[in-house]
Amino acid sequence: xxxxxxxxxxxxxxDRPFDYEGDDVPLGSRVAVEFARRNTVGFVVGKKEKSDFxxxxxxxxxxxxxxxxxxxxxxxxxxxxxxxxxxxxxLFVPAKLREERDPEFKRIFLTAAxxxxxxAVAVALKRAPRQRxxxxxxxKSGGEYLSVLAERxxxxxxxxxxxKGYAEESAVHETRVPxxxxxxxxxxxxxxxxxxxxxxxxxxxxxxFLLHGVTGSGKTEVYMTVIERMLAAGKTAIMxxxxxxxxxxxxxxxxxxxxxxxxxxxxxxxxxxxxxxWKRLKDGSAKIAVGPRSAVFAPLENIGVIxxxxxxxxxxxxxxNPRYDAKEVAKMRAAQCGAALVxxxxxxxxxxxxxxxxxRYTLLTLKNRIAAYQLPEMEIVDMVQEFRYGNRSLFSEAxxxxxxxxxxxxxxxxxxxxxRGFASFVMCKACGWVAKCEDCDVSLTYHKSENVLKCHCCxxxxxxxxxxxxxxxxxxxxxxxGTEKVAEELKAMxxxxxxxxxxxxxxxxKDSYFRILSEFAAGNxxxxxxxxxxxxxxxxxxxxxxxxxxxxxxLYFSDYRSSERTFQLITQVAxxxxxxxxxxxxxxxxxxxxxxxxRFGRTYDYExxxxxxxxxxxxxKFPPFTKVVRVLIAAEDxxxxxxxxxxxxxxxxxxxxKTGKFVYIGAARSPxxxxxxxxxxQVLMRxxxxxFERIMPEIYALTAEFKPQKGSCFAEINPQSLI
Numbered sequence: 001x002x003x004x005x006x007x008x009x010x011x012x013x014x015d016r017p018f019d020y021e022g023d024d025v026p027l028g029s030r031v032a033v034e035f036a037r038r039n040t041v042g043f044v045v046g047k048k049e050k051s052d053f054x055x056x057x058x059x060x061x062x063x064x065x066x067x068x069x070x071x072x073x074x075x076x077x078x079x080x081x082x083x084x085x086x087x088x089x090x091l092f093v094p095a096k097l098r099e100e101r102d103p104e105f106k107r108i109f110l111t112a113a114x115x116x117x118x119x120a121v122a123v124a125l126k127r128a129p130r131q132r133x134x135x136x137x138x139x140k141s142g143g144e145y146l147s148v149l150a151e152r153x154x155x156x157x158x159x160x161x162x163x164k165g166y167a168e169e170s171a172v173h174e175t176r177v178p179x180x181x182x183x184x185x186x187x188x189x190x191x192x193x194x195x196x197x198x199x200x201x202x203x204x205x206x207x208x209f210l211l212h213g214v215t216g217s218g219k220t221e222v223y224m225t226v227i228e229r230m231l232a233a234g235k236t237a238i239m240x241x242x243x244x245x246x247x248x249x250x251x252x253x254x255x256x257x258x259x260x261x262x263x264x265x266x267x268x269x270x271x272x273x274x275x276x277x278w279k280r281l282k283d284g285s286a287k288i289a290v291g292p293r294s295a296v297f298a299p300l301e302n303i304g305v306i307x308x309x310x311x312x313x314x315x316x317x318x319x320x321n322p323r324y325d326a327k328e329v330a331k332m333r334a335a336q337c338g339a340a341l342v343x344x345x346x347x348x349x350x351x352x353x354x355x356x357x358x359x360r361y362t363l364l365t366l367k368n369r370i371a372a373y374q375l376p377e378m379e380i381v382d383m384v385q386e387f388r389y390g391n392r393s394l395f396s397e398a399x400x401x402x403x404x405x406x407x408x409x410x411x412x413x414x415x416x417x418x419x420r421g422f423a424s425f426v427m428c429k430a431c432g433w434v435a436k437c438e439d440c441d442v443s444l445t446y447h448k449s450e451n452v453l454k455c456h457c458c459x460x461x462x463x464x465x466x467x468x469x470x471x472x473x474x475x476x477x478x479x480x481x482g483t484e485k486v487a488e489e490l491k492a493m494x495x496x497x498x499x500x501x502x503x504x505x506x507x508x509x510k511d512s513y514f515r516i517l518s519e520f521a522a523g524n525x526x527x528x529x530x531x532x533x534x535x536x537x538x539x540x541x542x543x544x545x546x547x548x549x550x551x552x553x554x555l556y557f558s559d560y561r562s563s564e565r566t567f568q569l570i571t572q573v574a575x576x577x578x579x580x581x582x583x584x585x586x587x588x589x590x591x592x593x594x595x596x597x598x599r600f601g602r603t604y605d606y607e608x609x610x611x612x613x614x615x616x617x618x619x620x621k622f623p624p625f626t627k628v629v630r631v632l633i634a635a636e637d638x639x640x641x642x643x644x645x646x647x648x649x650x651x652x653x654x655x656x657x658k659t660g661k662f663v664y665i666g667a668a669r670s671p672x673x674x675x676x677x678x679x680x681x682q683v684l685m686r687x688x689x690x691x692f693e694r695i696m697p698e699i700y701a702l703t704a705e706f707k708p709q710k711g712s713c714f715a716e717i718n719p720q721s722l723i
Contacts, residue, residue: 003059004046006085007035008098012704015084018042019051020059028066030093031059032100041100043089045071062100065093065282067301069336076332077324082700082715087322091297096275103275110158110167111143121166130157135166189221198222198364202305202340203229208331210311210356211344213366214375214604215575216539219344220250222366223307224257226342227288231261235304235339236287240295240326242313243533244268248514250309251290258288265291265298268513293318293326296333303337306330310536311343311352312568314720323716346575346606347568350617351624353610369579376546376577376584378602382593394481394489399547399587403490403527406545407497411582412520413527414540415486416573417549420503420531421445422485423478426453426465430473435465441674447505448484458676486549487529494527502530535573541580546573548588555592558671559722560622563597567609570601621663623718626686629696630719631703632670634678635711644706644713645681651702652683661691672723678711684722 001024004017020033020042029044034057042059043066066074066089074088096103112135125132134153138144138161146169149158161167191199195218202209203226213219227237241250244266254262263277263286280286282299289298293316296306308316308330316326327343334341343352343361356363369375381396391397406413425443427434435444437455444453444462453462467474487501502516513533520528521540528534548570555566570588578584590598600609618625631648635641649667663686670680687695699715707713 002048002051002056003031003044004048005031005033005042005059006045006089007033007042008040008086008090009035010084010086010090012084015086017045017085019053019056021056022059023061025061026064027068028071029064030062030066030097032062033057033059039100041098043086045074045085063097065097065299067299069301069333070297070299072336073329073333077322077329080328080332081322081324081717082696082703083322083324091294091322092299094275094278095271108146109143109170110138110146110149110162111170112138113166113168116166124164125166128157128160130154131160131166134158135161138167191221191225192218192366192368192370194366194368195222195225198366199225199229201362201364202226202342205362206338206340208334208341208343208355208361209364210348210352210361211342211364211366212348212353212356212606213344213346214369215346215572216369216375216579217346217366218370219309219366220253221370223309223342223344224254226305226307226340228257230304231258231287233304235302236300237289237304238295238298238300238306238330239288239290240306240308240316240330241290241292242310242315242536244292244513247291248517249538254288254290261286262288262290263298265289265295267292267294268511296326296330303333303339305340305342306334307342307344309344310572311345312347312349313536314565317720319716319720321714323714325717347571348606350564350610350614354614354624374578374583375604376574376586378574378586378588378604380593380598380602381587381589383589383591394486394549395493395547396587396589399589400493402545402585402587403494403497403547407494407526409544411544412523412525412540412542413545413547414534414543414573414576415490415527415529415547415549416531416535416569417481417483417486417529418531418553418569419480419482419550420484420505421454421456421482422448422488423480424482425479427477427479428468428471428473429475429477431468431471433468433470435462437462439674439677441672443479445482446478448488449505457672480553481550483529483531490527490529497527498525499527499529500525502528502534504531507533532569534576535569538576539579540576542582543577543579544582544584546577546584546586548573548586551588551590551598552592552595555595555597560617560620560628564613567597567601567606567613570598571604571606574601574604621686626663626688627692628718629685629687629692629699630716630722631683631699631713632680632716633682633706633708633711633713634675634680635708636678637708637710638679640708640711641679641681644708644711645683647706648702648713649683651706652685652699661687661695663688670723 001022003020003022005020006017025044027044031042031044033042070092077083077088130153134149134157198211199222211219230237241247247266251264263281265277278299281289289295289300308327318324330341355361381398386396403413423446425434426446435453437444437460439460440455440457442457445456447454451464453464465476483501483503487499490499500516500520507513519525551570555562574586577586596612633641633644645667665685667683670682673680703713703715
């Protein structure tokens with residue numbers, strides 16, 4: 001039998017199947033092969049009787065981690081996103097299956113040897129009291145792991161028992177359970193009429209469902225009830241959340257409801273934990289996969305429902321290789337499996353809501369909060385007026401008073417600012433010099449707690465400045481405020497307040513999300529300051545006040561989605577207040593109080609905002625009425641980047657017929673011209689949907705043909721960032 005194998009090497013030159021001799025194994029099997037004089041693994045993607053090559057190397061079967069449905073999904077993703085075989089296959093398997101050796105994590109387990117002569121043992125161990133104690137412990141306990149015994153009785157004593165044959169060894173696979181201490185309390189819930197209607201529609205229908213529910217309306221209960229019904233019907237489920245920060249809360253709720261049937265999949269787990277959770281899903285001992293976008297590739301069969309919570313969130317789009325949109329992948333997978341796809345949000349993506357209003361999706365609505373808890377009242381504060389009255393603080397007078405009142409009532413506060421660090425840039429007042437990264441065309445952010453300057457593009461760190469390196473002046477100005485400075489000023493204003501901060505800087509260590517959120521939920525902190533990772537999904541009953549600082553920070557970005565994203569953020573973060581029997585309040589600080597985003601946001605009027613915004617998109621021919629495609633070229637040598645950009649641009653405009661396919665096309669330097677030491681140029685275009693599918697293969701071919709020698713060239717569809 002000739003096996004067509006994709007080897008585990010990610011280069012364009014070998015992105016094709018290679019022929020190997022082997023047994024008749026299932027498609028998707030993992031095999032050990034020799035390639036280019038090195039041993040590696042590969043995946044069987046095809047079989048045939050004969051090869052064009054007279055002699056073939058042999059492939060040795062290891063296991064079958066990828067099923068036929070996943071191989072079909074791989075082909076769909078390759079076609080849609082121009083991905084390499086192995087880059088997609090790696091999404092389906094944990095890192096431990098990319099090695100030939102046994103991926104199981106095994107520990108040595110010791111038991112007392114059978115048939116020992118007790119008198120002889122007593123004589124032999126007469127002068128070895130620690131060995132005697134260890135042996136007695138093994139007899140009473142029935143056995144223990146080597147590492148535990150060594151810690152308790154000493155490695156010398158335990159090794160002595162092994163050498164004398166008084167302890168027998170066995171290798172035991174130990175399953176590592178991530179966040180094993182996390183569990184929730186199962187509550188008996190009676191569904192509202194709207195919730196019951198949504199559950200019945202999803203479990204009794206097919207296709208894509210958009211669950212539009214205000215914050216606190218019980219969308220999570222709908223998800224769990226749907227999954228419960230799917231499990232009862234012998235099916236499995238995938239639950240996607242946008243942020244790793246949301247995973248502990250969802251995981252606690254799901255474990256309380258479904259116990260060990262839930263497996264966690266996300267990048268924050270170590271390699272062993274990821275393998276063990278993957279294996280539980282693969283062998284059927286777990287039937288529900290929970291996690292961020294990578295969980296869409298869970299090795300489940302007979303999937304009944306795929307749920308995407310906060311479906312509008314940009315984190316569902318992968319912006320590094322392999323580039324894909326998890327929502328689109330979920331649609332493909334749901335269609336292949338005949339599963340229902342549920343998209344849930346209080347502020348749906350513009351395209352999703354358009355599809356729902358035009359009948360391509362089934363629209364389900366939860367209009368009210370559970371138990372009639374009211375949405376918090378939102379107060380908009382004009383920071384221009386605050387400035388005129390002499391207030392130079394980050395906090396308006398209204399917000400400062402509201403924080404003090406909430407703390408006085410022993411209630412909790414959330415403060416949101418979507419910018420981390422202490423100051424977004426540092427500048428010399430004397431000569432105007434701004435500290436920038438050597439490898440990226442961006443200003444450095446000052447982090448006071450570490451006293452360093454950081455590049456938020458490449459992560460490079462620099463010493464903090466005491467004086468200007470250009471003119472020697474010590475007059476250094478700090479730029480826009482970040483979460484670190486907010487926390488510092490808050491502590492100065494309310495010395496007795498217990499403040500936690502949650503952003504990329506405070507959540508770099510494993511389980512740090514869980515620790516911070518647990519502390520706040522337990523009431524061990526009064527104020528939580530954070531970026532967008534605190535904006536969605538969290539449910540803290542004692543939070544009665546939410547403060548939104550610099551609400552218009554992203555409003556005037558040169559991005560057609562800036563208004564939509566601002567509306568989504570303020571609505572989501574406002575929804576963290578008043579989620580129990582205590583009335584909530586939101587104070588939103590802005591320099592543009594009359595902007596329509598805040599007018600609609602104050603009353604949580606998503607439909608009104610959507611009608612205005614979708615009309616603007618239709619008139620200006622922006623998505624969802626067109627597709628934005630960006631070809632990004634990056635090279636060490638700027639001239640190479642220029643030449644590649646010019647060649648691609650000219651090729652796309654080669655004929656008048658092709659010119660008519662574009663609503664817009666232009667070529668220029670990327671807004672951030674240097675990143676990671678590479679110079680960046682781009683070709684930006686907008687395409688009519690009816691020609692998009694026809695022209696994308698040509699665009700992909702051009703990116704391969706004109707890729708710089710030392711650099712990269714790739715196409716992005718509706719990129720989340722245009723910097």
